[in-house]
Amino acid sequence: MGGVSMKRYDFSSIEVKWQKLWEENKIFEVKTDPSKPKYYVLEMFPYPSGRIHMGHVRNYTLGDILARVKRMKSYNVLHPMGWDAFGLPAENAALKHGIHPAKWTYSNIDYMRAQLKKLGFSYDWSREFATCDSDYYKHEQRFFIEMYEKGLAYRKKTLVNWCPSCHTVLANEQVEDGTCWRCGTEVTFREMEGWFLKITAYAEELLEDLEKLKGHWPEKVIIMQKNWIGKSEGAEIKFPIPEIGEDLIVYTTRPDTLFGATFVCMSPEHPLAEKITEKKGLTEGLRTLIEKVRKEKRDIEAGLAKKEGLFLQTYAIHPLTGEKLPLFAANFVLMEYGTGAIMCVPAHDQRDFEFAKKYNLPIKVVITPKDKKLNLEEMNSAYEEPGIMINSDIFTGLDSEEGKRKVTFYLEEKGLGKRKVTYRLRDWGISRQRYWGCPIPMIYCEKCGVVPEKLENLPVVLPLNVQIDSSGRSPLPNYSEFVNTTCPKCGSPAKRETDTFDTFMESSWYFARFACPKFPEPFNREDIKYWLPVDQYIGGIEHAILHLLYARFFTKVLRDLGYFDLDEPFSNLLTQGMVIKETYKCPVHGWLYPEEVSSEGKCLKEGCGKEVVVGKFEKMSKSKCNVVDPDEMINKYGADTVRLFIAFAAPPERDLEWSNHGIEGAFRFLKRLFNLITTHAENLREISYIEEELKSLPKNLLKLRRKLHQTIKKVSEDLETRLHFNTAIAAIMEFLNLLEDTLKEVSVEDEKVKKVLKECFEKVLLLISPICPHISEELWEEIGHKSFISLEAFPKYDPELIKEDTFILVIQVNGKVRDQVEVSVELSKDEIVKIAKERPKIIKYLEGKTLKNVVFVPKKLINFVVS
RNA sequence: GCCGGGGUGGCGGAAUUGGCAGACGCGCUGGAUUCAGGAUCCAGUGGGAGUUAAUCCCGUGCGGGUUCAAAUCCCGCCCCCGGCACCA
Numbered sequence: 001m002g003g004v005s006m007k008r009y010d011f012s013s014i015e016v017k018w019q020k021l022w023e024e025n026k027i028f029e030v031k032t033d034p035s036k037p038k039y040y041v042l043e044m045f046p047y048p049s050g051r052i053h054m055g056h057v058r059n060y061t062l063g064d065i066l067a068r069v070k071r072m073k074s075y076n077v078l079h080p081m082g083w084d085a086f087g088l089p090a091e092n093a094a095l096k097h098g099i100h101p102a103k104w105t106y107s108n109i110d111y112m113r114a115q116l117k118k119l120g121f122s123y124d125w126s127r128e129f130a131t132c133d134s135d136y137y138k139h140e141q142r143f144f145i146e147m148y149e150k151g152l153a154y155r156k157k158t159l160v161n162w163c164p165s166c167h168t169v170l171a172n173e174q175v176e177d178g179t180c181w182r183c184g185t186e187v188t189f190r191e192m193e194g195w196f197l198k199i200t201a202y203a204e205e206l207l208e209d210l211e212k213l214k215g216h217w218p219e220k221v222i223i224m225q226k227n228w229i230g231k232s233e234g235a236e237i238k239f240p241i242p243e244i245g246e247d248l249i250v251y252t253t254r255p256d257t258l259f260g261a262t263f264v265c266m267s268p269e270h271p272l273a274e275k276i277t278e279k280k281g282l283t284e285g286l287r288t289l290i291e292k293v294r295k296e297k298r299d300i301e302a303g304l305a306k307k308e309g310l311f312l313q314t315y316a317i318h319p320l321t322g323e324k325l326p327l328f329a330a331n332f333v334l335m336e337y338g339t340g341a342i343m344c345v346p347a348h349d350q351r352d353f354e355f356a357k358k359y360n361l362p363i364k365v366v367i368t369p370k371d372k373k374l375n376l377e378e379m380n381s382a383y384e385e386p387g388i389m390i391n392s393d394i395f396t397g398l399d400s401e402e403g404k405r406k407v408t409f410y411l412e413e414k415g416l417g418k419r420k421v422t423y424r425l426r427d428w429g430i431s432r433q434r435y436w437g438c439p440i441p442m443i444y445c446e447k448c449g450v451v452p453e454k455l456e457n458l459p460v461v462l463p464l465n466v467q468i469d470s471s472g473r474s475p476l477p478n479y480s481e482f483v484n485t486t487c488p489k490c491g492s493p494a495k496r497e498t499d500t501f502d503t504f505m506e507s508s509w510y511f512a513r514f515a516c517p518k519f520p521e522p523f524n525r526e527d528i529k530y531w532l533p534v535d536q537y538i539g540g541i542e543h544a545i546l547h548l549l550y551a552r553f554f555t556k557v558l559r560d561l562g563y564f565d566l567d568e569p570f571s572n573l574l575t576q577g578m579v580i581k582e583t584y585k586c587p588v589h590g591w592l593y594p595e596e597v598s599s600e601g602k603c604l605k606e607g608c609g610k611e612v613v614v615g616k617f618e619k620m621s622k623s624k625c626n627v628v629d630p631d632e633m634i635n636k637y638g639a640d641t642v643r644l645f646i647a648f649a650a651p652p653e654r655d656l657e658w659s660n661h662g663i664e665g666a667f668r669f670l671k672r673l674f675n676l677i678t679t680h681a682e683n684l685r686e687i688s689y690i691e692e693e694l695k696s697l698p699k700n701l702l703k704l705r706r707k708l709h710q711t712i713k714k715v716s717e718d719l720e721t722r723l724h725f726n727t728a729i730a731a732i733m734e735f736l737n738l739l740e741d742t743l744k745e746v747s748v749e750d751e752k753v754k755k756v757l758k759e760c761f762e763k764v765l766l767l768i769s770p771i772c773p774h775i776s777e778e779l780w781e782e783i784g785h786k787s788f789i790s791l792e793a794f795p796k797y798d799p800e801l802i803k804e805d806t807f808i809l810v811i812q813v814n815g816k817v818r819d820q821v822e823v824s825v826e827l828s829k830d831e832i833v834k835i836a837k838e839r840p841k842i843i844k845y846l847e848g849k850t851l852k853n854v855v856f857v858p859k860k861l862i863n864f865v866v867s
Numbered sequence: 868g869c870c871g872g873g874g875u876g877g878c879g880g881a882a883u884u885g886g887c888a889g890a891c892g893c894g895c896u897g898g899a900u901u902c903a904g905g906a907u908c909c910a911g912u913g914g915g916a917g918u919u920a921a922u923c924c925c926g927u928g929c930g931g932g933u934u935c936a937a938a939u940c941c942c943g944c945c946c947c948c949g950g951c952a953c954c955a
Contacts, residue, residue, distance in 0.1 A: 219871075219872090220871060220872070220949085220950080223870070223871060223950085224870090224871085224949095224950060224951080227869095227870070227871095227950080227951060228950095228951085230951095230954065232954075232955085234955080250955085251954095251955065252955060253954095253955065254955075265955095305953085307953080331953090332953045332955095333953085333955080334953080334954065334955090336954085337954045337955080338954075338955065341955095342955045343955085344955085345955090349955070350868095350953085351953050351955075352955085354953095422954080422955095423954095424954050541949080541950095544950080545950090648879095648880095648891085648892070649879060649880085649892085649893095650879070650880070651880085654873095654880090655948090656879090657878085657879060659878085659879070659893070661878090661892095661893050661894070662878095662879070662892075662893060664893085665892055665893055666892085668892095668907095669892085671907095717883085718883095722883075724883090726879095726880070726881085726891085726892095727880095727881065727882095727883095727890085727891080729891075729892090730880090730881070730890065730891035730892075731890090731891080732891095733890095733891055733892075734890070734891065737891090808887080810886080810887050812886090812887090812935085812936075814935075814936095815886095815934095815935060815936045816936095817887055820887070852935090853935060854935090855886090855935050855936075857886055857936095860886055860887090861886055861887075861936090863886085863935055863936065864935090865935045865936095
């Protein structure tokens with residue numbers, strides 16, 4: 001084969017050429033146009049950390065394929081990109097290299113934008129923004145003020161991570177194993193005032209609306225959010241404490257076990273605990289317990305801490321029996337959940353059981369399994385299952401589930417308690433004692449108290465001309481030009497809030513801003529109405545809870561603030577798997593780069609020679625020496641090959657094992673495609689066809705066309721609906737294999753062959769163009785087109801043509817495949833039975849047997865059941 | 868502990884509705900080409916038995932079941948991955 005003039009697949013110049021043409025012709029820029037159906041594809045925007053990694057490449061490749069497919073299916077496609085640009089790493093870089101966070105961030109953005117462009121993603125770059133632009137965050141400040149005015153933002157004391165040696169607040173990611181990431185000092189907790197958003201006010205709606213997302217979001221994410229919101233139904237019950245003349249309200253989900261309560265516990269931080277200990281002279285004991293709880297907060301949360309309590313030398317009265325129940329402050333009771341106090345039923349709650357054993361408290365069985373009796377002496381754990389109520393006065397004999405309702409109802413009637421729904425979800429603490437974030441637009445005035453900045457004074461701009469010192473502390477509190485201001489209400493001197501927003505704030509509404517990134521107000525109704533919601537959102541599973549929950553919350557808040565008419569931001573969600581790679585570990589030198597391992601699997605570091613352990617596939621990370629640099633791959637194989645491999649190696653939601661051999665295979669396929677088409681391109685350039693004239697063809701050409709149209713159908717479904725790009729690519733490869741085989745049997749000088757070949761080339765290029773756009777554009781031009789393939793229509797299949805006139809009939813005897821034969825689809829069951837019975841192989845199996853049944857599956861198989 | 872997801876050749880993965888298990892790719896083997904290597908092309912490739920042919924048997928984590936028919940449905944178990952975890 002191979003004409004003398006065969007072109008080499010020079011991916012690098014091809015890719016540069018088309019990227020430039022796309023950009024010059026602005027072909028991916030879109031406008032609101034209600035006359036066309038819209039499709040909004042969004043990938044989670046990146047933090048500008050310096051360079052993109054393979055995880056980004058995968059995320060954005062998946063999104064780009066879909067965006068390109070939808071565009072070819074004649075949707076008006078919004079596919080934007082921007083930068084989640086505030087955050088801690090910028091401050092860390094400032095500390096380490098002395099670069100200002102702003103400079104570091106913007107130069108990273110420039111570098112990463114260039115990297116994304118090299119991958120040929122079809123973004124509308126005219127909509128790009130970075131969240132650290134004041135043009136972006138000024139709107140966020142406005143939202144915050146409006147939330148404050150609606151009572152959705154408030155201040156309260158909160159525990160923060162505190163390094164006593166650096167005198168600074170630490171973000172969670174700066175705490176490593178309970179110690180400070182910089183100095184290694186043990187981190188403590190400290191109470192500080194902070195701002196909160198009342199996400200709990202939306203708990204019920206956030207939970208309910210998950211129903212709407214079923215089938216469109218991964219089940220897993222919905223369940224994770226459900227658990228996070230953690231709705232539970234139970235009762236609040238009053239336990240009077242006669243000594244102080246107050247009632248302790250406890251929360252329980254098991255009112256059916258009320259008669260089994262033998263003691264009562266409250267959190268050491270409960271206000272009544274303080275009151276009682278003061279009265280009883282136990283303040284010292286309580287303080288020690290509180291300190292211990294703070295110190296062991298991490299262990300307590302991990303369930304490692306031993307149960308511990310302080311007897312308050314006081315008793316609470318059981319609301320129904322009038323019994324005196326001892327009162328404790330206990331380390332395992334959380335102040336943040338329920339009422340901060342619980343009734344303890346050791347027989348039916350494992351935690352209470354452990355506590356009762358430790359402090360020798362009575363255990364009283366009030367629920368018994370249906371089939372056996374519980375024996376108190378033999379119990380070494382609590383019985384937490386439902387059952388029949390016993391020892392429960394008028395409720396004895398009831399099923400415990402029914403008992404829950406009856407007891408609660410009884411308490412309500414007597415005014416001793418009430419039904420209560422509780423959520424695990426806590427309000428969202430958004431204050432960060434950091435510099436590189438959006439300033440919280442609030443002012444503290446000695447006369448007026450907390451006052452929001454006037455809307456017309458927004459943005460409160462984050463000052464850039466500050467000195468970042470080595471302490472790691474935010475420079476804002478010491479920057480008097482920023483801090484000192486005047487009260488918007490009374491005009492007297494006042495101080496600004498110096499905390500900044502949690503960076504999850506910026507990512508909670510960016511998807512909406514992409515609809516109108518330049519609009520002076522936060523949103524342009526017309527654009528929002530047209531583009532939102534996001535039709536397909538794509539990103540990592542690591543954001544299953546926080547980001548996605550906050551974005552849903554913001555959407556509902558912005559709706560209630562009147563900005564738009566939308567309940568949920570993301571109609572469909574795809575969570576893609578990680579990119580993982582094999583690791584190598586030397587017993588002496590630790591993690592090794594692949595080039596530090598000899599072909600015999602020995603460590604090459606410092607002439608070590610030790611046997612290297614070939615480790616598991618793990619998420620790519622620098623520390624494990626298993627990263628693959630996207631730039632390196634693009635330089636070696638080109639963007640199209642990288643995109644092809646990434647889409648082919650695994651279905652999107654599964655982890656993708658990076659393989660150097662695998663990417664070679666993808667490269668080989670593109671070279672084959674390139675060679676095949678360039679070889680015939682000149683011959684076909686002037687050829688045109690109408691599908692009508694391709695109806696009567698020799699058998700092999702008909703078979704080829706049929707396969708082509710079957711491939712169009714499959715690829716179309718896989719790319720657009722199933723989002724299984726791997727099987728779409730497999731189908732294209734399969735077709736190309738048949739095409740090459742068929743070419744060996746025909747003459748390319750034949751006019752009919754030329755026409756069929758032209759059709760095959762055109763349609764294959766169209767099919768693969770969303771995945772490998774550059775090579776497709778190049779070959780599209782090569783076979784005689786002047787248009788951008790990126791803007792062409794996705795091919796349609798001919799439904800008549802894909803119908804097979806024969807099929808392979810599988811013949812089974814007793815469920816085992818014994819023979820197969822190609823038969824016409826026209827044949828009736830009887831005719832098929834006749835044919836099958838006459839097959840020599842089948843005769844052998846049927847001889848001398850009684851035929852008991854014949855199972856016939858049209859167009860598939862026939863099964864003879866014999867005795 | 869609780870809740871999810873998964874386990875298919877040497878490897879990544881197909882099998883969309885219970886109907887030929889292993890599509891497609893990688894790797895491997897043999898051959899062609901080449902001084903050689905690489906690249907490329909052709910053929911083969913789940914395991915076992917078999918006169919290397921016909922053919923037969925086994926085979927989707929393990930054990931059972933439903934069915935004419937099970938990777939797919941049901942019951943029990945094992946292992947791996949992820950999330951949550953004193954939330955009363």
